[in-house]
Amino acid sequence: MGRNLKSGERLRPVDLARGHGLSTQAIRNYEEAGALPAADRTPHGYRTYTRLHARALDAFLALVPGHGHQAATAIMRAVNEGAVDEALRLVDEGHAQLLEDRRTLRAVENALRDLVPVRDAPASGDTFIGPLARQLGIRPATLRAWERAGLVRPRRDPLTGYRVYDGAAVRDARLTHQLRRGGYPPAQIAPLLAEVRSAGGLEPLEAALGTWRDRLSSRGRSLLAGAAGLDAYLRTDH
CATH class of the missing domain: 1.10.1660.10 (Multidrug-efflux Transporter Regulator; Chain: A; Domain 2)
Structure with a gap:
């Protein structure tokens, strides 16, 4: 989980990366894949992130253990594009696959x-x-x-x-x-x-x-944790 952020506080890529134990390249990759909302840019072209991006990263990392990297990315991309129903459908697919495996x-x-x-x-x-x-x-x-x-x-x-x-x-x-x-x-x-x-x-x-x-x-518990992380992100002001 990232550190607590004040509303409107700006983060550099390295700040967001360190707060989640990741590399700055991973942060850029997640943004380009749509797992994170698009970052604002400074006049010099540098990325800046906010509390919204930290919450999005929290949600994405919570989804990965249960859904896998590809499905977690698709879920977050759908949310960030405003297609929440599609994101929830993808979550349902993960639970349905677990039920089929059971x-x-x-x-x-x-x-x-x-x-x-x-x-x-x-x-x-x-x-x-x-x-x-x-x-x-x-x-x-x-x-x-x-x-x-x-x-x-x-x-x-x-x-x-x-x-x-x-x-x-x-x-x-x-x-x-x-x-x-x-x-x-x-x-x-x-x-x-x-x-x-x-x-x-x-x-x-x-x-x-x-x-x-x-x-x-274990996968069932991970799916629950991922759902909780996604719900927290959906409750964040976008």
Whole structure:
């Protein structure tokens, strides 16, 4: 947070930067991007800032942890251009994305509970679409459909063009098969598989669920702090 300012007090870029632990170049960049209102200029062309700019910078820095730099800039730019409704819509999008991420986490937790106790596929060598389909009791066309949906990712043999399923692809096919039998639609299976791949398998994913939940909670708190900072800026005389 910047220091307390008297109404009408003028600040140099270095004053505003030091008050927020930033560089003067960062202040200029934020102004040029629209995160700060345009600065007044002295007769010699030097920028001067006021309490309004300090409040704008406070709001922007409060928004960044929850929304990210790009979205926070878009929110502040909309406010500074007088498009407050657009700024609030962008804030709503951030909260909506967090809600969707929470739903994904819940779907992952539910899916893991519903899986039969079969762990990651062992590294038993590559296989092809026919043998894998027979192993799962499905048609090869089903595996091709799962591939088109991004659920299973076999590689292609460079000489024959045949699909080759390594251990990870077999694991994904088995997970997809179990979850489809459990009534999960592909739209819910896709984010689960993305998390499995990111974690490096089911066991690491299960261990990471607590960390994932904590990250979402932290982001929720950051969104609240950002909303409070934006509200304080909107209450400032512009």
